[in-house]
Amino acid sequence: MSADEAALKACHERINLSVAASHQAENGSLTTVSSKKSEEAAYAFLPPIESTDAHLHEFAEAMRTVAKALRQVAEGKAAAQAEAAEWKRKYESEKAVKAHMQHSVIKGCSNCVKDKLEHLASKLTLETSSADETGCCGNHGICSRQILQDQCPGPNRKSDDRIIGRKVPFRLSWGSNGDKNGQHKHDFVSFEKGDITTAERSNKQIFLKWDSPPQTVLFVTKPNSNSVHALCSEMVRWLKEHNNINIFVEPRVSKELLIEDSYFNFIQTWDNDQEMKTLHTKVDLIVTLGGDGTVLWAASLFKGPVPPVVAFSLGSLGFMTPFPSEQYRECLGNVLKRPFTITLRSRLQCHVIRDAAKDEVETGEPILVLNEVTIDRGMSSYLTYLECYCDSSFVTCVQGDGLILSTTSGSTAYSLAAGGSMVHPQVPGILFTPICPHSLSFRPLILPEYVTLRVQVPFNSRGQAWASFDGKGRIQLGPGDALICSVSPWPVPTACLVDSTTDFLRSIHEGLHWNLRKSQALDGPA
Numbered sequence: 001m002s003a004d005e006a007a008l009k010a011c012h013e014r015i016n017l018s019v020a021a022s023h024q025a026e027n028g029s030l031t032t033v034s035s036k037k038s039e040e041a042a043y044a045f046l047p048p049i050e051s052t053d054a055h056l057h058e059f060a061e062a063m064r065t066v067a068k069a070l071r072q073v074a075e076g077k078a079a080a081q082a083e084a085a086e087w088k089r090k091y092e093s094e095k096a097v098k099a100h101m102q103h104s105v106i107k108g109c110s111n112c113v114k115d116k117l118e119h120l121a122s123k124l125t126l127e128t129s130s131a132d133e134t135g136c137c138g139n140h141g142i143c144s145r146q147i148l149q150d151q152c153p154g155p156n157r158k159s160d161d162r163i164i165g166r167k168v169p170f171r172l173s174w175g176s177n178g179d180k181n182g183q184h185k186h187d188f189v190s191f192e193k194g195d196i197t198t199a200e201r202s203n204k205q206i207f208l209k210w211d212s213p214p215q216t217v218l219f220v221t222k223p224n225s226n227s228v229h230a231l232c233s234e235m236v237r238w239l240k241e242h243n244n245i246n247i248f249v250e251p252r253v254s255k256e257l258l259i260e261d262s263y264f265n266f267i268q269t270w271d272n273d274q275e276m277k278t279l280h281t282k283v284d285l286i287v288t289l290g291g292d293g294t295v296l297w298a299a300s301l302f303k304g305p306v307p308p309v310v311a312f313s314l315g316s317l318g319f320m321t322p323f324p325s326e327q328y329r330e331c332l333g334n335v336l337k338r339p340f341t342i343t344l345r346s347r348l349q350c351h352v353i354r355d356a357a358k359d360e361v362e363t364g365e366p367i368l369v370l371n372e373v374t375i376d377r378g379m380s381s382y383l384t385y386l387e388c389y390c391d392s393s394f395v396t397c398v399q400g401d402g403l404i405l406s407t408t409s410g411s412t413a414y415s416l417a418a419g420g421s422m423v424h425p426q427v428p429g430i431l432f433t434p435i436c437p438h439s440l441s442f443r444p445l446i447l448p449e450y451v452t453l454r455v456q457v458p459f460n461s462r463g464q465a466w467a468s469f470d471g472k473g474r475i476q477l478g479p480g481d482a483l484i485c486s487v488s489p490w491p492v493p494t495a496c497l498v499d500s501t502t503d504f505l506r507s508i509h510e511g512l513h514w515n516l517r518k519s520q521a522l523d524g525p526a
């Protein structure tokens, strides 16, 4: 038997094993029927065993179809279970309502009912003196429109005005896949009063207040700039002499400062990656001197938690650098001594999976980006061909120059240039923006922050694709490779000059001259 034939045989065996496992898991439930159909569909895709590379590729496609079919079966089963649970809950709650009705004749809102049920055993009728026309006592804030009128002899009731109905209490729940093994943690919110409100969840401006004065500042500075170097050494002196702050700088800057003056002996740096990984436990505040690229660089030094960043503007645009460097004394004085507002900028964590059809295991540490991850055609002159999935749902195939998966902070960077919307950095979401799609109808999307995206180079792609992270570190993706991307649990908190919204609007006005137009003259047609 040749190597190709052996590989094909192994594929057959894997499919048989998967299908058998799925049957076992379903254990004779309704979904076995659909899984049998999936099985038949999967086998229909399988070519006869022949020893060519083309057939191996077809096999890989068939394996993906099988995986998809099995996932659909699992989803169907979960949905059926959820529906059954919902019906059971409805039934239980109807039963409870009827049980209450048999024991009481009540007019009032649901909260009154609850309060008074305990006292009803000896009473046949209870009139609520302050009740309004609908039977609500008005004493419980937002009352549901629940009216229990069975046999109620209220003044304005018609004789056939029996049970009108009852809005059953319900709960909203949501999950988070915070931990690695994908278990879902559920938080429940009770809505017993019947009306859904998001008042408690509205996103407020976030303030940072020090419990005790900060002691250690890390400087991250744009390289090869005399003005940045001069400002850095001036700020370091000022912070040491006026605030007795410990200073960390990058190894390159440490060398530069020590060459300049032995006065800087007190500054600290790190020697290796291991030391750098513990930086977040020592540093209270990061000061960046440069443009947006320097903020991106500073963020990239932290693979986990990031201390608050105070970004001084020494670049051209400054979307993430609101602090004017000329006023650094006043700005730093405020940040060190007073509470200040911050923008929590989410990051995306990316994993590259090699030859995803065969190996589902994620490899290596995630790569974190503050702006975006871009998958493009690199040097290739062919269209990129990318298959995109959102959780387990197929999104689309990209045929064009590439795709940008961007944070909302990155919405004003490359994504904007590719036609994406500008989004306030505190809006939770992931932007899905194609680059030069060869299609008339490929509009950019904004997806919720809790999804996981998978961008895969299919086996029938003509060329390779390249992933780059905040415009850096290009990684080649061959056919079968995939990039997995989701929102990281480690955002970058950046200090605001005024507040999140004012700073954002200022940056799009001043940085991009957004919607700038000469005003129309007053004279003209009425």
Ligand SMILES: NC(=O)c1ccc[n+]([C@@H]2O[C@H](COP(=O)([O-])OP(=O)(O)OC[C@H]3O[C@@H](n4cnc5c(N)ncnc54)[C@H](O)[C@@H]3O)[C@@H](O)[C@H]2O)c1
Binding pocket: 291, 292, 293, 294, 296, 315, 316, 317, 318, 319, 320, 371, 372, 409, 410, 411, 412, 413, 414, 415, 417, 469, 470, 471
């Ligand atoms: N066609 C494009 O617009 C294009 C192409 C490649 C990269 N980029 C962007 O450049 C970023 C890397 O920045 P860099 O400074 O290291 O490279 P760079 O020096 O090439 O600068 C790129 C420009 O993008 C601006 N920028 C960066 N982040 C921004 C943001 N969040 N909002 C608004 N503008 C922003 C910078 O101020 C700078 O002017 C990438 O993350 C990507 O978003 C844009």
Ligand SMILES: Nc1ncnc2c1ncn2[C@@H]1O[C@H](COP(=O)(O)OP(=O)(O)OP(=O)(O)O)[C@@H](O)[C@H]1O
Binding pocket: 220, 221, 222, 223, 250, 290, 291, 292, 293, 294, 295, 296, 297, 314, 315, 316, 317, 318
């Ligand atoms: N500390 C650093 N070490 C290495 N590279 C850095 C560092 N800080 C910034 N860079 C890189 O230097 C480049 C330029 O930096 P930055 O964007 O801050 O300045 P700029 O281009 O002058 O400003 P703007 O982006 O506003 O036009 C970026 O690509 C960035 O990644």
